[in-house]
Amino acid sequence: MAPEAKPITKPAQKPLQHRTIAAAVAQSLRDRILDGAFKAGFPLRQDALANEFGVSRIPIREALMQLEAEGLVKIHPHRGAIVSELSTEEVEELFELRALLEPRLLKASVDRLTQDDYETLKQILQEYSAELRAKHIRRWGELNTEFHRLLYRHAEQPRTLAIVVNLLQECDRHTRLQLSLTDGMKRAEAEHAELLRLCETGQITAACELLRTHIEDVGKSLRTYLKQHQRPEEPR
Structure with a gap:
């Protein structure tokens, strides 16, 4: 009897998925910050954002780091992320x-x-x-x-x-x-x-x-x- 064929497994897609989700989250948050929906000093809590977008905290954290690199968000060790002042x-x-x-x-x-x-x-x-x-x-x-x-x-x-x-x-x-x-x-x-x-x-x-x-x-x-x-x- 021929050996049973093993199912072909696809490479894990989690890193790509995380990057794609993070980019989408970053764009949504960026729009709200620049539109004025999120004012300077507004707290961006990872747990609340994860619940809102229906994702884990990993892409939320990556999105916030991206926005910090753009100067739209400040991440404080004990206070979390807040919207930066920009006028x-x-x-x-x-x-x-x-x-x-x-x-x-x-x-x-x-x-x-x-x-x-x-x-x-x-x-x-x-x-x-x-x-x-x-x-x-x-x-x-x-x-x-x-x-x-x-x-x-x-x-x-x-x-x-x-x-x-x-x-x-x-x-x-x-x-x-x-x-x-x-x-x-x-x-x-x-x-x-x-x-x-x-x-x-x-x-x-x-x-x-x-x-x-x-x-x-x-x-x-x-x-x-x-x-x-x-x-x-x-x-x-």
């Missing part, structure tokens, strides 16, 4: 300050940039491009901050540089959100490369102007997105 007024102020201060630092620093500096800056842009394509959101803001900081490192204006580094860190979540939810990735990649080329070839005025418009356009793009997706406050 067009805050975005406008942060990016206006950057557009005012960063070209001044670049102008003071660019003549002192060394070949080693340029090699490091090019390596940062290569990693930045790779992380954009891999959608490693958490690294985008970090690399963006490091790129700008290195451009200004020789300005010999330590107080202004400290202010700008703080602004860059505050803009980190805004930058990640702008790249994640708008068409800003290709533009950011191209403008960073062009900015570096202008600096390296001594076109300082053009480099400072590109930097200023680059910062202003990122802020404008994010404000436009927020205005389109956030409901106006209801009259009291």
Whole structure:
């Protein structure tokens, strides 16, 4: 008698299912946050969300981590996840300050940039491009901050540089959100490369102007997105 054929088993699909469910949960929560249904400080409790979506806590946790990477959620060790504060007024102020201060630092620093500096800056842009394509959101803001900081490192204006580094860190979540939810990735990649080329070839005025418009356009793009997706406050 021929041996009984064993049933063919399919590879486990749980990891893929979790990622797919997590993406769907993240999109639903993202819509509600940006639409204003979930206000800043609103608690996002994993148990309640798991019950609402009819899933386990694993994809809920992955979705919340994704939203934290985009700057929409803050995860606290003991308080859990809450909706982050995000306003067009805050975005406008942060990016206006950057557009005012960063070209001044670049102008003071660019003549002192060394070949080693340029090699490091090019390596940062290569990693930045790779992380954009891999959608490693958490690294985008970090690399963006490091790129700008290195451009200004020789300005010999330590107080202004400290202010700008703080602004860059505050803009980190805004930058990640702008790249994640708008068409800003290709533009950011191209403008960073062009900015570096202008600096390296001594076109300082053009480099400072590109930097200023680059910062202003990122802020404008994010404000436009927020205005389109956030409901106006209801009259009291």
